[in-house]
Amino acid sequence: MADLYTVENLRLSLADMTRKPLLGAAPRLEILKGLSFTIPKGAVVGIVGGSGSGKSTLGRVLVRLLEPSGGRVSFDGVDITHLDESALRPLRRRFQMIFQDPMSSLNPRHGVGTIIAEPLRLHQFDDVAGRVARALDHVGLPQGFAARYPHELSGGQRQRVGIARAIALEPDFILADEIVSGLDVSSQAQVLNLLERLVADLGLTLAFISHDLSVIRRLCQRTIVLHQGVIVEDRITADLFADPQAAYTRELLDAIPLPDPDQVWA
Template identity: 50%
Template sequence: MTHALAVDRMSVRFEDFLALNEVSLTVAPGESFGLVGESGSGKSTLLRAIAGLNAFESGILSIDGRAYSDASRAKSFYRTVQMVFQDPYGSLHPRQTVDRLLIEPLLIHGFDDVDRRIARALDEVGLGSGFRFRYSHQLSGGQRQRVAIARALIVEPKILLLDEPTSALDASIQAEILNLLEEMRKVRGLTFLMVSHDLAVISHMCDRLAVMRGGEVVETLTVEQLRRREVSADYTRQLMVASEGFRRKV
């Protein structure tokens, strides 16, 4: 079976610091795969290396069976793979309207019928056409993240990379955004690779997950195994205790 996304022995180095050490994982088409671990574990570095925002010095990245080196990404790669960032305040240009933010990727990738696509994208994420000519500073955090999701989806990707997409939002808004993402995955048949420090979020959103520590994968398991506490690594057990949704009742 061809994997939607595969990483084979990927390493990332920042000067003398080895941030990723021969990390390997595979994600099936339509699967939602989680990456968990404490800060500095390498999970966001891996996501950014896949997206092309960090260089990887060795290893192979494959999308739908096509292998990419760090320098070989073409425009078609960025249409297939899109990323939603953690901070909706920092990921949207403050001097551009929502309209401009959504037009830009359409023009880069040569889409026509721009007006219809923008209207559809805003409708899909629960924002009406009244938001089209607002600036990002006129939007709430949840609305900004909806625009960021619309911007990622508007080029019709197959894979979404999600870097803690709700951690900067109020708790009351987090569930709305997670439910929106899950709905989009089902409607569009998307594949997710999602970073979170919250095991409860990963348990809600994902089918399988990799636990990372010190730039390496400690273990890979299904969400059902996580729920049944069928884990092999002590580090995973420590994460479960630290994560509020998995704390044992005394």
């Protein structure tokens, strides 16, 4: 299977504003420390780690919302590491992001139809109305929802709108960043089922960021475990749960509540 993403020795450092001196530049804080991995086309890859592990920062580098400090990121054979915005624009349609908080990522002054149509118009798609209708159908929302506003929707419905906006552009890759963490258990299951179906029906490649290994186990074929900006495991998900190699992975697994106190993950 060909690789959609190839990441080599990826590094990213940001100014540490909590330690800004009175004179001179703020010291640099290293967030990502030499990461190397691939994401094959059609794969569902989990990126997991605790708070401060660098997982969301890594996601933003993959879709070039952040520019790396070093290393190389290739998307479908194109080096996007330091492309300027004019060179990135034709590629942006092909990698999309779904955000953790749909309410903050959806314009409250626009109806759902306008929200989904906006990136289609930006990328100069034809038949915008038809594409909006198909996107709503793909995520299981009635066509009448096009006239509704974000505040009129439940959390799960708002997240479906975010997914519809992403898939309307017919991307190759979607980054989902903690998109079920704010939902109740029932809505979480529905969104995960929807993502599974969309991956199969649309041939998507998906990277799913989460702090919750139980969600990763449910959805992802392969899991990358990040700790303090370093990859500590990159393995088939079933193998990782059966025999975690890193102490940090075992800590994450031990933190998952089990319905049966005698149950073990293996």
